Amino acid sequence: MAAKKITAVDVERFELRLSRLVAEIDETVCDETLDSAVYYANFTLRNGIKNGYSAIAGETWYLRIRRAKAKVAHRLGKVERPAGAFNAHGLDTAFFRPRMQRFLQVLNQYTPAEFARECARLARSADPRVLQEDEFQ
Structure with missing residues (x-):
């Protein structure tokens, strides 16, 4: 099924809405409103992607x-996941740590092309917009 066509104006409005929702997360002052703000932002983003917003850009919004959630949770002293699950910048270290360990165990078996592909997959998982920068084109 092909993605729906949306206009540049629609994208701009949608991203402005997402910016406001992320700002609401940043301004959260208690656990209950944090969970609610995060849920609503994720809900809005999922619906936007279903309606034609770029899934790659959506990963950056996620x-x-x-x-934002990790920063507020830290400010509120809330521990919601095991220690080390997310670092201070929102990187899901619980996902990357075991993957990197497996990666390093078989590093001597990779061809240069396989090594580059695996690094690209990790980069795309961390932040897909980085691979769109001029340096990587």
């Missing part, structure tokens, strides 16, 4: 939401 990252921004996770970072």
Whole structure:
């Protein structure tokens, strides 16, 4: 099924809405409103992607939401996941740590192309917009 066509104006409005939702997460002052703000931001983003917003750009917004949540959770002293699950910047270290360990165990078996692909997969998981920068084109 092909993604729906949305206009540049629709994208701009949607991203402005997402920016406001992330700002609401940043301004949260208690656990209950934090969970609610994060849920609503994720809900809005999922619906936007279903309606034609770029899934790649959506990954960056998910990252921004996770970072905002991690920052507020730290400010509130809330521990919601095991220690080390997210670092201070919102990187899901619980996902990357075991993957990197497996990666390093078989490093001597990779061809240069396989090594580059695996690094690209890790980079795309961390922040997909980085691979779109001029340096990587």
